[in-house]
Amino acid sequence: MQRRQAFKYELKPTGEQQRNLRRYAGSCRFVYNKALALQQANHAAGEKFIGYVAMAAKLPVWKREAGQAWLKDSPSQALQHALKDLDKAYQNFFAKRADFPRFKRKGSGDRFRYPDPKQIKLDQRNNRLFLPKLGWIRYRNSREVLGELRNVTVSGKGGKWFVSIQTQREVEQPTPTATTSIGIDLGIARFATFSDGTWLAPLNSFISYTKRRPRSAKTTRWCSSKICR
Incomplete structure (x- = not known):
């Protein structure tokens, strides 16, 4: 252009x-x-x-x-x-x-x-x-x-x-950078279901779920400050 x-x-x-x-x-x-x-x-x-x-x-x-x-x-x-x-x-x-x-x-x-x-x-x-x-x-x-x-x-x-x-x-026209997005569907049976197939349990069972599962950046990102220690 x-x-x-x-x-x-x-x-x-x-x-x-x-x-x-x-x-x-x-x-x-x-x-x-x-x-x-x-x-x-x-x-x-x-x-x-x-x-x-x-x-x-x-x-x-x-x-x-x-x-x-x-x-x-x-x-x-x-x-x-x-x-x-x-x-x-x-x-x-x-x-x-x-x-x-x-x-x-x-x-x-x-x-x-x-x-x-x-x-x-x-x-x-x-x-x-x-x-x-x-x-x-x-x-x-x-x-x-x-x-x-x-x-x-x-x-x-x-x-x-x-x-x-x-x-x-004449200069090269910048091309948009491709980004990957994941959709989230909130429900009762499952607290959150992601478009890639993964899901989180309801909030009441989420505390015990996080205690059993090793800490990770992915899990911590979806925890509230009151739940995650």
């Missing part, structure tokens, strides 16, 4: 890469908030909800708007995925699985994703990762990444940056 797993590491960016990480996270936050504001204004005007495809078509226009040319410096797919995150947030709200989407604040949950594995390169031997617009960036390799790379999410917290590498691989 297919198993998806995420491997998280701390990044070791250079000074320039740190600045770019902040810029890219800020660009994705800006796009998310701009799209959310547009959705709210659209709703207030009585218009229909803007789906992801229509919203993504506005992204090239925003890049050409005055004072927003800096959006061109950020990875395009990361910006597009920010719009997908907003669309997913709305779908969860419509399905009553989450609250209404909120605007993102600087320094609160800074993150962005590279969804296309073809644009990503992983060099585990040299503890480095290639990401579009960032180039080769080093990370603290604490364990081996297993499986085929699917996507990469970069996040910042407390002045540090981290990378979550999601992979997919």
Whole structure:
């Protein structure tokens, strides 16, 4: 069966890469908030909800708007995925699985994703990762990444940056362990009759029965603390 797993590491960016990480996270936050504001204004005007495809078509226009040319410096797919995150947030709200989407604040949950594995390169031997617009960036390799790379999410917290590498691989499906069970039928003539054919005498004669029979783990298990000494 297919198993998806995420491997998280701390990044070791250079000074320039740190600045770019902040810029890219800020660009994705800006796009998310701009799209959310547009959705709210659209709703207030009585218009229909803007789906992801229509919203993504506005992204090239925003890049050409005055004072927003800096959006061109950020990875395009990361910006597009920010719009997908907003669309997913709305779908969860419509399905009553989450609250209404909120605007993102600087320094609160800074993150962005590279969804296309073809644009990503992983060099585990040299503890480095290639990401579009960032180039080769080093990370603290604490364990081996297993499986085929699917996507990469970069996040910042407390002045540090981290990378979550999601992979997919084939694993064996666990087989249930066979267990043996024995049924018990309680009665008068026989105190207990087991499905394997063995039985215990009625309670009144059970005391004398246990005195005559050597102690065993099987017998003791069915005795009460008041009967067995």
